[in-house]
Amino acid sequence: MAELEKIKKEKQRKRYADAPVFTDKASYRPDDVNETGLCFVGHEISEDGKAMNQFLHYDQLYTIRHGWNSPFFKGLLDGKIMGTRCPICKDTWVPVRTHCWNLDCDLAKTEWVEMPLTAKVHTWTVAGWSGRSSLKRLPIVLVYAVIGESKVAIANELHQIEPWNVEFNMPLKVVFRPKKERKGIITDFHFEPAEGWEPGPMTEEKERIQNLIEPVYKWVSTLK
Amino acid sequence: MTRKVCIIGGATTPFDYGPTGFESIEGGAAECMKETQKDVPDFHLRDIDLMVYSHFSVHFGHQLCSEWIIHDHLGLVGLPHFRVENGGNTGGSALYAAALAVMSGHHDVVGVVGWETMDSVSQSQGSEFIALASDIRYELLVGGIYPIYYAAMANKWMKDNQVTEEDVATIGAKNRNNAMNNPKAQWYRNEHKYITVDDVMESRLISYPIKKYDCCLMTRGVAGVIVCSEEYAKKVNPDGYCTIDGIGLSSCTIRAGDRLNFPGWTERYGKGYPEMTEFAACRNSAEQAYKMADITDPLKEIDFGEIHDAFSTSEAQIYKALGLADEESIAQFLRDESTHMHGEIPMNPGGGLMGYGHPVGATGLMSTIECYYQLADLTRKKHLSKKTVVSDANCGIVNSHAGTGTSISNFILRRG
Numbered sequence: 001m002a003e004l005e006k007i008k009k010e011k012q013r014k015r016y017a018d019a020p021v022f023t024d025k026a027s028y029r030p031d032d033v034n035e036t037g038l039c040f041v042g043h044e045i046s047e048d049g050k051a052m053n054q055f056l057h058y059d060q061l062y063t064i065r066h067g068w069n070s071p072f073f074k075g076l077l078d079g080k081i082m083g084t085r086c087p088i089c090k091d092t093w094v095p096v097r098t099h100c101w102n103l104d105c106d107l108a109k110t111e112w113v114e115m116p117l118t119a120k121v122h123t124w125t126v127a128g129w130s131g132r133s134s135l136k137r138l139p140i141v142l143v144y145a146v147i148g149e150s151k152v153a154i155a156n157e158l159h160q161i162e163p164w165n166v167e168f169n170m171p172l173k174v175v176f177r178p179k180k181e182r183k184g185i186i187t188d189f190h191f192e193p194a195e196g197w198e199p200g201p202m203t204e205e206k207e208r209i210q211n212l213i214e215p216v217y218k219w220v221s222t223l224k
Numbered sequence: 225m226t227r228k229v230c231i232i233g234g235a236t237t238p239f240d241y242g243p244t245g246f247e248s249i250e251g252g253a254a255e256c257m258k259e260t261q262k263d264v265p266d267f268h269l270r271d272i273d274l275m276v277y278s279h280f281s282v283h284f285g286h287q288l289c290s291e292w293i294i295h296d297h298l299g300l301v302g303l304p305h306f307r308v309e310n311g312g313n314t315g316g317s318a319l320y321a322a323a324l325a326v327m328s329g330h331h332d333v334v335g336v337v338g339w340e341t342m343d344s345v346s347q348s349q350g351s352e353f354i355a356l357a358s359d360i361r362y363e364l365l366v367g368g369i370y371p372i373y374y375a376a377m378a379n380k381w382m383k384d385n386q387v388t389e390e391d392v393a394t395i396g397a398k399n400r401n402n403a404m405n406n407p408k409a410q411w412y413r414n415e416h417k418y419i420t421v422d423d424v425m426e427s428r429l430i431s432y433p434i435k436k437y438d439c440c441l442m443t444r445g446v447a448g449v450i451v452c453s454e455e456y457a458k459k460v461n462p463d464g465y466c467t468i469d470g471i472g473l474s475s476c477t478i479r480a481g482d483r484l485n486f487p488g489w490t491e492r493y494g495k496g497y498p499e500m501t502e503f504a505a506c507r508n509s510a511e512q513a514y515k516m517a518d519i520t521d522p523l524k525e526i527d528f529g530e531i532h533d534a535f536s537t538s539e540a541q542i543y544k545a546l547g548l549a550d551e552e553s554i555a556q557f558l559r560d561e562s563t564h565m566h567g568e569i570p571m572n573p574g575g576g577l578m579g580y581g582h583p584v585g586a587t588g589l590m591s592t593i594e595c596y597y598q599l600a601d602l603t604r605k606k607h608l609s610k611k612t613v614v615s616d617a618n619c620g621i622v623n624s625h626a627g628t629g630t631s632i633s634n635f636i637l638r639r640g
């Protein structure tokens with residue numbers, strides 16, 4: 001009886017894998033990023049004395065535990081795009097899914113596959129405004145592109161192109177940052193036009209985009 | 225057979241941004257209830273037997289469970305309450321929950337209160353907070369803000385449907401100009417000017433083909449609406465209630481790029497749909513609502529709508545998803561100004577998100593309230609003139625929309 005109990009426990013232990021021990025650590029915290037927690041840092045009162053605003057500062061470090069998705073983000077550090085493939089329906093995806101979402105496959109666990117570093121533009125835009133942390137990089141060409149045989153498109157920036165020259169279906173290559181600059185995050189890579197691709201002739205739409213982004217270049221040059 | 229669901233009243237605070245945030249959220253909620261009570265003197269807070277709260281992001285208020293503060297403030301301690309959160313479709317989803325509660329027969333009078341305080345951080349930080357509803361591992365760092373994802377989807381949609389920048393710009397102008405007749409609207413209260421298609425075309429680039437005046441506003445605001453049984457509606461507001469005859473709620477992928485090949489959509493709608501361009505969750509939820517309300521020709525049978533114009537491009541995409549036009553007719557549908565006040569099916573007479581404002585948790589409720597006002601003949605009283613009154617309004621559609629089209633609800637409202 002006790003023996004049976006022991007086997008059962010061992011089976012359970014194997015099912016819930018051992019906790020990982022994290023040894024390979026990297027820190028690239030900018031000097032001005034500090035966790036301060038909750039702190040009231042000031043207030044203001046309206047001229048008529050009727051309304052009051054208070055300023056609360058809150059800064060917190062989060063741990064994003066990638067768990068079963070880790071091979072994708074670890075792959076970025078190694079200059080690889082890792083995708084997943086369903087062993088049953090054979091669909092392949094980047095961004096990855098660790099279980100197949102085709103309901104006929106009953107959430108089959110997928111297998112990891114290394115994707116080619118080639119892609120194709122599905123759709124695109126030229127951003128002249130963005131979140132606070134991206135303003136200085138404007139204008140940004142954002143594409144949704146299909147990497148290799150992936151069934152889905154992934155969003156990322158397209159570099160080495162005049163923003164008005166982007167085309168639907170244009171061929172791309174995946175380009176990684178130098179190894180020491182990589183952080184295991186999506187911006188470790190970007191897209192560039194594939195070798196040999198040449199932009200088409202000037203069009204009315206291209207001129208329109210040129211006119212729209214001219215003030216963006218000017219505005220960005222005034223940012224501190 | 226489930227019970228009929230009705231709306232007997234509702235109100236919003238003025239929608240605004242910045243230092244004019246003069247009321248607290250609980251104070252705003254109280255004012256919404258007081259205005260409703262003024263419109264419907266026989267309605268009393270004592271009649272409510274469930275409160276559903278509608279609020280999107282804790283990041284804006286930095287207060288977890290802020291609905292508990294509002295609930296106490298309204299004097300409703302003891303009543304059941306819960307909060308619904310579903311991105312930009314939070315308001316629509318809260319209304320859906322309230323409707324289910326009444327349909328089930330378990331509750332008779334449900335208060336729905338929504339709010340957002342987006343002016344508690346800077347505009348660009350606010351955009352980044354909202355973008356935390358994208359998949360932060362893959363999309364936050366490369367797009368940064370929703371307009372960029374929407375622009376990428378719209379760029380291809382417009383080409384596929386031969387729709388031009390000018391065509392969608394008419395929507396940006398229309399909704400803001402409608403808001404000029406609505407004193408609670410943020411556009412009326414702040415920028416306060418009539419604009420033209422040229423103004424939209426010349427406004428600064430946000431993300432091609434979307435410009436500043438193609439985008440909705442960031443807003444502080446509160447909205448409250450009373451959802452109830454037919455019996456209660458007939459008792460307290462026999463001449464001024466509307467019915468919710470159809471409800472629909474559907475979902476699509478969080479990452480827009482994933483919907484290129486979702487097996488379930490292929491099964492339902494065939495290969496190549498929704499692509500990255502169509503709002504499948506809008507089509508699906510509209511089909512549910514139409515079926516329930518016995519609507520077979522939406523363009524003929526629906527008189528007007530209050531829909532989720534986060535961007536002028538997405539309002540155009542929604543027209544198509546609602547079945548008001550198809551690939552062949554959508555460009556002409558826009559050029560005919562079919563959704564202007566003088567058109568076949570006016571959309572957003574209240575100003576929409578671009579004119580009235582978009583305090584996320586309150587937005588779907590604001591749309592519901594504006595739709596209700598038209599059906600209860602209250603618009604003339606609430607707006608500045610009859611310019612934005614839909615004549616002979618008997619059937620309206622309310623649309624609430626989240627993510628990159630990730631959750632969408634539709635409701636068919638009819639005069640009671």
Ligand SMILES: [Zn+2]
Pocket residue numbers: 086087088089090091100101102105108
């Ligand atoms: Zn599969």
